[in-house]
Structures are given as C-alpha cells and as structure tokens.
Amino acid sequence: MSLVKKFATVASGTLMSRALGFTREMFMAAALGTGPIADAFNAAFQLPNTFRRLFAEGAFNAAFVPLFSKEIEANGVEGAKRFSEEVFGVLFSVLLVLTIAMELAMPLIVRYLVAPGFADIPGKFDMTVRLATVMFPYLICMSLGAMMAGMLNSLRRYFAAAVAPVFLNIILIAVLAYAWYKGKDAYYVGYGLAWGVLAAGLVQLAIVWIAVRHAGISIGFRWPHMTPNVKRLLWLALPAAITGGITQINQLIGTAIASGQNSAVSSLAYADRIYQLPLGVVGVAVAIVLLPELSRALKSGNMVEAANLQNRSVEFTLFMTLPAAVALLVMSEPIVRLLYERGAFAANNSTPTVAAILAIFGLGLPAFVLIKAFTPGYFAREDTRTPMIFAAISVVANVAIALTLFPSMGAPGIAVASAVAGWLNAIMLLAVLVRRGHWGRDVPLLKRIPRLVLAAALMGAALYFGEHWFTVQLSSAAHLTTKAVTLVGLSAAGAVIYFVIAFAIGGADFGMIRRNIKRGNAKGSPAPVDTE
Template identity: 35%
Template sequence: MVAGATLLSRLLGFVRDVIVAFTLGAGLFADAFFVAFRIPNLLRRLFGEGSLTMAFIPVFSRIREEEGDEAAQEMARSAMVWLGVILGGITLLVMWLARPLTMVIAPGFIDNPELFDATVEIVRICFPYAILICSVALCMGILNARDHFLAPALAPIILNVALIGAALFGYYFGYNVAYSMAYGVLIGGLGQWMLQQPFLKATGFSWRGVWSWKNKGVIRMGLLMLPTVFGAAVYQVNILLSTLLASFLPVGSVSYLFYADRLMQFPLGVFGIAVSTAALPSLSKLAAKGEMGAFDGALRSTLGLTMFIAVPSAAGLIALADPIVALLFERGAFSPEAVVATGSALVAYSIGLPFIALSRPLVAGFYALEDTKTPVRIAVVCLVVNVGAGALLMQSIGHVGLALAVSLSSMLNWLLLYVLLMRRRKSQLIALGSAVKVVAVSGCVGVGAWYSVAWHPWWVACIPAWVAFYLLAAHKLRMPEATMVVDLIRARMRRKRSEG
C-alpha cells in the first residue's frame, strides 16, 4: 500500500516538475521560490517526517501497550500542543528575521535587489508550511502505530496536486507564478493535514481530551528525537559537502549526479522506504510487548523482502543505465555526452542501492528498541568516510568517484548497523542461503538485461519479461520472499472477490 502510494506520488512529482518548468521557467522568480521553499523543507527534514515519527511511534506503542489507549492519546495530544508552540515560535522568528536569514542561505542574491526582496517575501508566505507538515508527521505516527498506512502515504500527493494547481492558476490568470505556488504550498500543507483527520477519527482517536505540559511520554519522545534530529542534520551536511566537492569538478558534474540520484531514488523510495515505514510500527509493538523472538522474525522478514526487491533493482539499473538515462532525458540541451556521464554516475550509485535499502529496516529496528543514538554515531563515521573517499576518488574518476564514495559509505553504514544489531539481539538477521540465491538470480537478470540493450528499442519491452523471469526463478528456488509476495497477491485478490 505504501509502495503504491509512493509510486503515484513520484509519478505525479515528475508531472509537477514538468508543469512548473513550463509555467515558472528558470528565471528570477523561479530561483526565489526554490530557495524560499528550501527553508521550511529543511525544517521538515530535521524535525518532521523522519525524526518525529521515528521517535513518536515506539513511545506511543509502549504507552498504549502498558497503560492503555487513553494514556497514549493523552501523550499524542500533549505532543501536538508542544509541537504547535515550538514551531509557532520558530515561524514568528523566521518571519521577523526573513531578510537576514535569506542573506545567510542565498548571499549571492544580495546584489540583485528584486530577486532578494522576492525571496524574502516568499519565505514569509510559505514558511508556516513547516507547522502544518510537522503536524502531519505526528498524525502519520499515530496512524502508522495503529496499523493504518494509506492516508499518510497519500499525503505527498496532496502537495503535488496543490503545487500543480497553483502554478497553472497563476500562469493562466496572469498572476505571478512564484507567489501563487507559495500560497499553493500552504494550501497543500492544509490539505495534507485535513486528509489525516477522518482516518484518525475512524481509528477512535480524538484531539479533544486530556493533555499535559509535563507528559512523561512527550519528554521521552523529545529525548529520543535529539539524536535523530542530529542524524538528519548529518545527512544534510553530507549532501552539502558532496555538492561542494562536485563544484570543483568540470561544469555539468553537479547535474550528472543530480539526475543519477533522482533515478536511483525512485526504486529506493517506492520499495525501500515503503518496507521500513510499514515495519517500524510492528517492530515497536513487539518490542513493547517483550516478544523479542517475534521481533527478530519480523526484522528478518523485513530485511529478506528488502533484499529480494533491492538487489534485482540495482542489477537492472546497472545493466540499463545509459539507455534509461537516454530514454528519460536525452532531448534539447541534454546531449549524448551527458547521457554517458549521467549513466556512469547511475552505475556507481546503484552499487550501493541494496545497502542503502537494507540499512533502513535496521535503523527502524534500533528505533523500535528506543535506541536512536547508535544509528547517528554510525552516520557520523560514514559521513567522514564518504567525504574522504569522495575527495580521493574524484581525483581520478571525477564525478563518478563521488557517486562511488556514496556507495562505499553506504556499505559501511549497513555493515556497522547489521553487526551491532545482530550482536545485541544475538540472532542471525539475514539468511545466507536466501542472500546467495537473490544475488545469483539478480546477476542473471542483469546480464540478460545488458545483452538486451542491443535490441534497441525493444529493450524496454523486455523489462517485464526480466521481472517475470526473476519471480519465476525465485519461486522455483523456493525463496521465502517469493512465497510471501505470491501470498500477498492472492490474499488481496481473495479480499477483492469477497468485497465484490
């Protein structure tokens, strides 16, 4: 369910990018909007979806298990009050200090008064979105902890629709598109919030009731959030430093890495993040109940399913890197040379795709055990490795070295997370036999896909055949993940027939 909603969101995001490029272009007001929107987005990444939800779900699940549903609801209401007060204060401060803040994040705009003033005004319009989206993240945590995933997964679609509508409205009615989109951000945030409310009510949750400034659950959540916020900051610094290194390379290097990363993030977002999102509430409940044998089994299944999807995805991207880039981007100013350069970066990124995907369930496992410090410490180590390896490799293989450094640091991140969690649980979390089968069959798929490139343009039509071959081979080899997927499809089909 999460994967399907994420896939729809990613496709709609692509449509949004096309429409925004058509209506807003790449001029002065486009620069102003993109820079201004980056500020509330940064707050969302630091305090919203990742850190807040990850810290909230384990605490909420434990209180619900030990003290009952009403105590858990009191904790959620108290968290929302604190969230509103803190983010409301930050919002007022940002709106007051919008000019100096814009000087910090975009000092190059100072020489262009029109651009600078537009950015300041758009910051003031769209920054309250941070309050809305962080509140949505709390609603997502409540719903996920109650085993409801559809509404939270659909939330990004609402923002995409709002931005598309705002861009088209401004363009066709003669308004400034950048300002229209700034108000569209607020409308999208409000729409995301409203979407969650009927589903919260259906689960029995109500915002009306007892709350407390001194709720122990909120205090515990805050303590767990501190490391996760720091971890999110480490990730943002990682991106910043990688971009900084790429700026020393020939013109176009940053763009090659950007487009390659967008392609790599597609399977990662649709499948890798979806699996870990769905796993965290279950792991948190099992940890709260003290059912650690079931916890290990659920984590083992999650890792197995992630590997079952991520490894063949990586093999396919590596084999078809250049033709995929050419199919999607080779038009206009995007030259054949850019295709080759972007394809090389995609190959380097894809090497690390399975390790990035496998790290997410492991992080969810640590968070379910209410340990948010260990993943952050490991992230800091991997940040140093990524920057060091990138600075070294870029000397010989340019931008491909930076992409390869990301893959190497991702491997180290997975290895450290896996070893430490396995030692803590004293349990083997990945079945070696299944891993060997997945790698072997994925290798066959990759080789076949690579040979199919010569059948241009029929290589695209061959992709479903490679997927079918992989699933059939996995079923014949009796991989448990293949059985799991087949059982899920059969169960969904039986449910539809019974509803019909």
C-alpha cells in the same frame, strides 16, 4: 493483516506519490531544465525538506511511535490522547518559534548553509532567498502531519498517512500545467511552485488530521508543558531526528557543495527523484510498518516474532531493490532520456550528467533501503543514540569524499560520496545489531542473499545487451512513443528474467511468499485495528 500486506498498503500510497512525482519532474525539466530558476527552487526546497526529516518524520517515527504504542497498551485511547495533546502543544510552539527565526535569518542561512555558491550570483541568490521564505512554513504543516501519521501507523491505519504526500505532486503538477497553458516565464513558474508547496502542506495536514479524528482520537491544544512523557520523547527524538534524516542531511550537504557549479543542484535533484521511487516504495514502507510491529513484539516479550520480523523485512527489501539498483545502474541514460529530455532540459544537454548521477545512486540504493530496515531494530528498543553516532560518522565521510571528488568529477562526485556513506552506515548498523545479539542468524536468509545477487547480476547483463541491441530505438532522435515502448519492454523482460532466475536457483520460493502473506496473527501479534 500480514507483514507483506501492510508493506503493500503503505507502498501503494508511496507509489502513487512517486509516479506523480515523475510527472512533476518531467514538467519541471521541460519548463526550467537545469537553469538558474531550477537550481534556486531545488536549493530552497531542500531547507524545509531537511528540517521536515530531522524534526518530523525521523524523530516521530523513531521516538513517538513506540511511546504512543506504550500509552495505548497501558492507559488506553484516553491516555494516548492525553499524551498526543501534550506533545502537540510543545511541538507546535517550538515549530512556530523556529519558523519565525528562520524566516528572519533566511538570507544568512542561504548564503552560509544552503547554497554558498550562489552568493556571488545576485539574481540566483535573491531568488533562492525569496522562494525559501515562501516555502519554509511548510515545515509546520509537515511536522504536525508527521505526528498524526505516527499515530495512524501505531493504530495500524496506514493508508491516509501514505496517500497524503500524493497531494504535493498533484498541486505542483497543476501549477506547472497552468503555467504551460498560459505561457508563463521561468520566474512565474518558480514562485508558483513555492506557493504550491505551502498549499500542499496545508492539504496534507488536513488529510491526516481528519483521519486521526476518524480513528477516534480528537486532539485539542494544550499550553506547552514539559511533562515526563514529553521529556522522554524529546530525549529520544533528538538523536532519532538526526538518524532518520541522514539522507536529507547528506543531500543538504551535497546541495551546498554543488551550488559552486552551474546546473549541479538541479541535476542532483532530477536524478534523486528517479531513485526515490524504489527507495520510497520499498524502503519507506518497510520502515513505517516495521517499527510499530517490532515495538509490539518486543513489548510483549516475543523475541522469536521480533527476529522473524527483522529477517523477513530484509529478505523482502533485497528481493525488491536489488533488481531496481541494477536497472538504474545499467539503463540510467535511456531512463533519463525518456523522462526528461525535452524543452529546456534538452537545450541544456543535461542527460549525460543526470544519467551518471543516477547510475551511482543505483549502486547506493540497497544500502539506503537496508538502513531503513536496520534502524527500527534500535528505535523499537528506545536506543536512538547508537544510530545517531553512525549517522554522524557517515556524514563526516560524505563531506570528506564529496569535497575531494567534486572539483574533478562535479555533481557525480557528490553522488559517489552519498553512496559510500550509505553503505558505511548500513554496515555499522548491522554489525552492532549482530554483536548485541539483536539480529538472529537466519540460515534461509543467508542462503538467499547471494542467489538474489546472482539473479540481479544476470538480469543486468541481459539489460546491458538489450540496451545496445535497441540503441536506435532508445536514442535521442527516436520518437517518444518508440523510446517508451522499448524501455518498458526491456524493463518487463528484465523483471521476468530476474524473477525466473531467483525462483529457479532458490533466491526466493513460493512457500516463503505464502508464509508472509498468511502470516497475520499466527505468531502472537496483536489483532489489527481496521485499516482505512
């Protein structure tokens, strides 16, 4: 299976999840707006979500996948099964102890870590604590699920792991729809969403567990034991967890700072949901597929293949995300107006703030996606320490800038800090890869990048004038259908302009696309396992 097809397999599941995520956020915006319950839910959900990224997705996609792949190569399926059971026993035990400790300390954690700004608002603070207490066990489900997903990705079975997150949005949409149908109040909606998150975690774990069994590996429980392989995993996982969860760390910091201002937490969350679409569809897909592919190429000593994988991934990443970034920058307000401006959200007059945050996130989008393309170059070589150092530097920059800008700019200042920190992290990752000789100089890629930037800029200019031309059709007073048709039409026209210019000036060519689609096993990569 070609690299592009693998990206597409993962991206399709992620696209379903993100599309349903939009629907979920639209219902939430109408039901809760940017009011106190929305702030409480979004702040509470940040806690298990951050730990999920720190101890699950980041750590296991960075540390577990290369070691699991090595076990398959060295000891076959039985060796990989034994290694997985050893890891499962330790992981489950650690998660159980962590969850119990966090549940007992939840009031202190919310007061001093998650939302210190809520401490002086008793109702808001108590609601956040209760919702976080309900949702935190979600961490166990998602961490074990991330391990199963890492196994599936190593076996080149990408679909189940990619489609499982869809069920979080399906369940939460069902909760919101039921609450709307029954006319429930905001407090009911908040509690319903919290229990829905926990239920979704159980469903997602069941999906990947069944997929792993279907792939021929049945995992049994072993009492936790620190075997050499587990010690190696933990040694690699700690810095990898921090690195892989850098976006979530910055979001947690942003949430803590934003809790000092009413509606800021939920405004950041609504904008984040929109920019997560291109980030998830492209960035996450590239990171998930690239790591096991790059690990195999390096293990087999195929340096040419490894360099080609990295360069083509960056090429694909920029080709897809530059126009998305420009569109978010230029058309943020019509996008927010169409998706969210109704019900409680419209009553709170939240559109200008959320649109400003979204536009700034658009400026940082290429950096966030490039980070996901650069970090596998370190993780596949079992170097998790260097990206962790860069992640720490970017966190310090994020905190300093956010604290400086928040008093004057409010929530958009936090978005500026996040974007600057993202670019700083991406530049450091690339610079060291180049200095170490792990990033080959690719002349076609270097020629295409400025041409893709030019094509995206011209598309942005066209969208800017188009938005002003259709001001009435995109205004708050326009009918929902009119706004939707106009925005979709502008987006489609922008996409056509971008692709036509990109191909016309050499930013992309059909030969490049054909080579990626047909690439398959031509350069010595192992034969793929049948995917689901």
